[in-house]
Amino acid sequence: MGSPPRGLEDFAAPSSSAPAGAGAQALPRRLRRMLSLDDFEAAARRFLPAPIFAYVSGGCETNRSLRANRSAFEGFAWVPRVLADTSGRTLATSLFGRQYAAPFGIAPMGISALSAYRGDLVQAQAAAATNVPMILSGTSLIPMEEVARANPAAWFQAYVPGEPERILKLLDRVERAGFGTLVVTVDTPVSGNRENNIRAGFSTPLRPSLRLALEGLRHPGWLCKTALRTLLLHGMPHFENSQATRGAPILSASVLRDFGARDHLDWQHFALIRRRWKGRLVVKGILDARDALQAREHGADGVILSNHGGRQLDGAVSPMQVLPGVVAALGDDYPVMIDSGFRRGNDVLLALALGAKFVFVGRPFNYAGAVAGQAGVEHAIGILASEILRNMALIGVQSPAGVSRENLFAPSACQ
Numbered sequence: 001m002g003s004p005p006r007g008l009e010d011f012a013a014p015s016s017s018a019p020a021g022a023g024a025q026a027l028p029r030r031l032r033r034m035l036s037l038d039d040f041e042a043a044a045r046r047f048l049p050a051p052i053f054a055y056v057s058g059g060c061e062t063n064r065s066l067r068a069n070r071s072a073f074e075g076f077a078w079v080p081r082v083l084a085d086t087s088g089r090t091l092a093t094s095l096f097g098r099q100y101a102a103p104f105g106i107a108p109m110g111i112s113a114l115s116a117y118r119g120d121l122v123q124a125q126a127a128a129a130t131n132v133p134m135i136l137s138g139t140s141l142i143p144m145e146e147v148a149r150a151n152p153a154a155w156f157q158a159y160v161p162g163e164p165e166r167i168l169k170l171l172d173r174v175e176r177a178g179f180g181t182l183v184v185t186v187d188t189p190v191s192g193n194r195e196n197n198i199r200a201g202f203s204t205p206l207r208p209s210l211r212l213a214l215e216g217l218r219h220p221g222w223l224c225k226t227a228l229r230t231l232l233l234h235g236m237p238h239f240e241n242s243q244a245t246r247g248a249p250i251l252s253a254s255v256l257r258d259f260g261a262r263d264h265l266d267w268q269h270f271a272l273i274r275r276r277w278k279g280r281l282v283v284k285g286i287l288d289a290r291d292a293l294q295a296r297e298h299g300a301d302g303v304i305l306s307n308h309g310g311r312q313l314d315g316a317v318s319p320m321q322v323l324p325g326v327v328a329a330l331g332d333d334y335p336v337m338i339d340s341g342f343r344r345g346n347d348v349l350l351a352l353a354l355g356a357k358f359v360f361v362g363r364p365f366n367y368a369g370a371v372a373g374q375a376g377v378e379h380a381i382g383i384l385a386s387e388i389l390r391n392m393a394l395i396g397v398q399s400p401a402g403v404s405r406e407n408l409f410a411p412s413a414c415q
């Protein structure tokens with residue numbers, strides 16, 4: 001213990017194509033103490049005003065799904081193979097015809113530029129530098145055009161508006177901005193009951209209050225490096241990307257958001273999107289194999305199994321629990337991706353062993369951007385990548401795609 005995490009390249013076999021990120025360069029001191037993704041959470045808890053930390057970290061109601069997302073991994077165990085010569089192992093992973101440097105990417109997170117200075121850009125640039133995918137949230141605060149310029153390979157996530165006309169206008173804007181992959185999030189017909197946010201004094205838009213002001217003053221690092229810097233250099237942030245035109249400001253006395261009703265959306269709306277959107281189309285927020293089949297039948301190029309990080313339906317099953325059934329229904333070739341609760345390289349490998357093609361990670365990258373900007377996100381990516389690379393050697397496989405149920409103890413238990 002005590003030594004800083006070694007950079008990814010130190011762990012990579014010479015022939016492996018690993019993300020750059022936390023490579024050979026000396027790490028800033030504040031990052032040397034970040035040995036695992038959870039360390040970023042502890043650092044962000046200190047750095048961020050309590051209402052903002054609560055918004056990022058929280059689930060909803062009793063946090064049952066939030067907890068289940070972590071405990072879902074407990075039921076699996078590896079049976080490693082030995083003397084398997086893994087010296088040539090690589091993290092390189094193909095998805096949608098593109099080779100990424102690792103089998104994971106950054107999940108879409110709304111208002112990331114509130115916790116980290118230019119948060120969406122920071123995530124996009126870190127993803128570009130390390131060659132992993134990053135999904136820009138539809139409730140982000142930096143114009144999508146700017147993020148696409150910084151990372152032309154970034155994906156865009158939409159909470160599609162309720163009216164067909166507004167859906168089409170948004171799609172046209174996303175296409176003009178240059179995004180090639182659209183992710184449609186479908187687990188938010190209404191917002192989850194985030195009473196934890198209310199208790200912590202958080203709302204969107206943020207309402208100015210004495211409590212918020214005091215919290216800002218008690219966190220001078222965030223106040224100066226994120227909040228005031230943003231206001232001085234870029235003005236009041238707005239919801240930039242929820243629709244074809246700029247939306248409401250993030251700080252406003254009125255809590256009215258301009259998203260409108262979405263609980264009437266159905267597969268016909270999705271069919272409309274498919275007809276208009278010529279690029280790659282991914283559905284995020286699926287937990288039932290029947291919905292995954294519907295998505296494929298309606299022309300989706302892939303699905304992301306997700307319970308929204310435990311932020312929507314409290315008690316929703318963890319995606320890891322339904323993954324084997326969904327993969328069985330869709331077959332081994334269809335891109336089934338997954339998120340919610342992934343914190344370790346081990347978690348990523350478990351999902352791949354059960355048939356997922358790719359994993360997305362949310363909160364840790366948000367925390368990493370908050371406490372250390374782009375370098376922080378790159379370091380977090382490097383940590384996760386090095387954990388996967390190390391465990392591949394310990395399990396005895398050459399590539400992330402090389403793990404399978406055969407590497408798991410009692411694989412029948414996970415059907």
Ligand SMILES: Cc1cc2nc3c(=O)[nH]c(=O)nc-3n(C[C@H](O)[C@H](O)[C@H](O)COP(=O)(O)O)c2cc1C
Nearest residue numbers: 056107108109110137185308309340341361362363
């Ligand atoms: C702060 C925050 C904001 C989020 N905003 C969005 C969003 O705008 N769109 C979306 O599809 N999912 C959103 N999510 C869900 C994530 O994309 C992802 O499903 C979830 O965070 C994965 O769980 P994890 O944080 O445990 O890795 C958000 C999650 C968090 C933590």
